[in-house]
Amino acid sequence: MGAKATLYRGMAGALRALDQRGVRLRYPYPDRLMLEQRILPAIAGRDDMKRILMVGCGWYTHYYPGLLGDDAEVTTLEIDPAKRAFGARRHIVANLTELDAHFGPGELDAVLCNGVLGWGLNDHDDIERAFGASVTALRGGGLLLLGWNDKAPYNRVSPADISALQGLEAVTVPGLEAHRVIALPRNQHCFQAFTRPQSN
Numbered sequence: 001m002g003a004k005a006t007l008y009r010g011m012a013g014a015l016r017a018l019d020q021r022g023v024r025l026r027y028p029y030p031d032r033l034m035l036e037q038r039i040l041p042a043i044a045g046r047d048d049m050k051r052i053l054m055v056g057c058g059w060y061t062h063y064y065p066g067l068l069g070d071d072a073e074v075t076t077l078e079i080d081p082a083k084r085a086f087g088a089r090r091h092i093v094a095n096l097t098e099l100d101a102h103f104g105p106g107e108l109d110a111v112l113c114n115g116v117l118g119w120g121l122n123d124h125d126d127i128e129r130a131f132g133a134s135v136t137a138l139r140g141g142g143l144l145l146l147g148w149n150d151k152a153p154y155n156r157v158s159p160a161d162i163s164a165l166q167g168l169e170a171v172t173v174p175g176l177e178a179h180r181v182i183a184l185p186r187n188q189h190c191f192q193a194f195t196r197p198q199s200n
């Protein structure tokens with residue numbers, strides 16, 4: 001195991017131990033609180049959202065799978081092998097562009113993809129492949145939650161420019177009142193939600 005993976009494993013162990021003692025280290029920013037306290041609990045409350053993929057992990061996301069409810073089957077996917085330590089029990093080390101190697105068509109109820117578009121997933125062709133595979137993996141009526149920063153240099157490709165998303169329907173972000181919500185004005189962190197049409 002490399003030095004980074006060893007470090008992350010130690011960090012994840014310490015974070016989980018603190019968590020068990022009721023001390024949760026987290027970012028206190030409004031966009032994080034919106035995701036953690038409104039969006040993810042609203043998804044957890046839905047009976048039709050149980051097979052869930054979360055894309056991209058960090059030290060501050062290690063407890064996110066637990067926010068989706070005890071009965072959810074959450075898989076995390078992350079391109080950096082060292083970040084496995086912050087992932088769910090079901091974890092895939094892969095590029096989102098290769099999602100079709102891991103999930104068949106219609107196998108997922110939701111894909112939650114926050115902070116990946118523009119944060120490593122930057123090349124337009126890769127973005128098309130990644131979201132094309134995500135849409136294919138969603139069942140009809142499945143949810144794609146996209147969190148992204150509408151601010152340079154993160155917004156070189158915006159959701160409106162992604163052909164793979166064009167067949168989706170805009171829906172209200174779970175727990176919020178609009179399809180597109182700016183969660184933090186200073187970095188233009190937006191949440192947007194889409195559903196795959198039943199007939200698609």
Ligand SMILES: C[S@@+](CC[C@H](N)C(=O)[O-])C[C@H]1O[C@@H](n2cnc3c(N)ncnc32)[C@H](O)[C@@H]1O
Pocket residue numbers: 055056057058061077078079080083094095096097113114115116119120121130
């Ligand atoms: C800014 S972090 C966001 C983490 C988390 N999703 C969140 O809610 O904050 C971006 C993460 O996405 C990962 N990532 C970037 N491009 C990716 C790709 N094409 N496939 C899978 N993971 C990717 C990075 O390694 C990094 O850990």
